[in-house]
Amino acid sequence: MTVELYTPGHGLYTDTLILYGLTLPLCEVLGKKGEVPAELIRAEGTGSFYRLEVQVDDHGELASLITDYVTNERDVIKDALTRGPLGFFADGDVNIFLQALTDLRGLTDYLSSLSEPGHAERAGEGRGGAGKWKTMKLPLMPMAGKYLHRDLTETSRYPQAQYKACGYCCALAALGLFKASFPAIGRGREWNRVIIVPAFEGLVDASYFDTLDMFHIRDWEEFYRKLRAVGGARRGVTGAAAQLPLRVFMKLVVSLFSPSLVRAMAMARARWRMLGTNFAGRPKAPQVRGYQELEVTALIYGLDALYRQGFMAFSELFPLIRALIEAGEVDALESFLDFVANRSLRDLYLFARGTFSTLERMKAEREPEKRKLWGEAVRKARECQEVAGLLLTT
């Protein structure tokens, strides 16, 4: 049997989170019993919402898979959403999420309401939505804040109506944020929290969701720590998230995706778009400093071309990436990522020039620790030549 679902229609960012809240628990519960078949999930992104076909008997079975997952992972979810890089929520908020996600009957009814498009509109959710609904918090909907408001209508002094949605929409979006977002923290003039969420337009199956889930669980923590440890070109600035423009940081995170995740994304008949938000201020009362949607399909194809030719994971180049960021050669780093995407010689040249001057400066260092970093960066720069050769000859 196949159950058809439409995400509620809260805009691309929130619907993408809800998509992951619906699909990744499934991959995890069923993955423990064996390989997740590709046909388990078919998802079609329209650019603003998603249509899903899930191979389960009925909405009740789908609800019970989500409920099982949440019951088992209760403490982990609560921990992740109340402290650390995703610690935007108070204990009370998370308890409400967990209650919704473990209420089998309520969740089944909710999922049934998704069998037609437009749940949000039918239920009277949205800006200034019905009083009984809950306010959607900013990390679940960055556009709900004053940021866009200020951007669009500079002089308006009217208070913005809060965006409201039912408890299940909010809870599934929070679950998706926990399962599928890539958070990073950086410290500059203030703490930055960058949250990146992969979205797509076109057709994707369960192999993508399963691979994304695996990458998230097995590998992301390591990159999270590495990105956070990157030093500053300026004093007092640490963490790549505080030093790179949001756009460059988003490309960098994509380049760290595992070869199997890149493969699954390249195989799908879909265009890929990263949704990135930069938050600042206290984590429990964050402000949105920037939001960007970035098309990364060409970068995914470029990385996939490298991996198909047997190149090791791009993430192995991290010592050089780090050296470039710490030397303030952000343009050189971006040029390299752009070269992987478009194979333009101009980008390759800009990268080579930035790398050369970075390595020359590092060479002058006398401290043994810094000499070691220089040696590593030089070796990685040679591997970049190999990358260039592979991409230019295919």
Ligand SMILES: [Zn+2]
């Ligand atoms: Zn709802």
